[in-house]
Amino acid sequence: MPERKAFPLRIDPDLWSAVERCATANIRSANAEVECLLREALKARGVKLTPPQPVKRGRPPKESE
Numbered sequence: 001m002p003e004r005k006a007f008p009l010r011i012d013p014d015l016w017s018a019v020e021r022c023a024t025a026n027i028r029s030a031n032a033e034v035e036c037l038l039r040e041a042l043k044a045r046g047v048k049l050t051p052p053q054p055v056k057r058g059r060p061p062k063e064s065e
Helices: 013-025 031-046
Strands: none
Touching: 013 031
């Protein structure tokens, strides 16, 4: 899976509260909600993006001895 870009974000506290409420309603983390909102906004502007890669969940495979 490609690495994700980490960066600090300055955001109005009321706006962040709204993002957290949306994230909770959509059963997502606030970070995932921000990414989803950015993708939706870019799509609305006609920007073509590659679909997000699904996150692998569960235990990593055991290493063979």
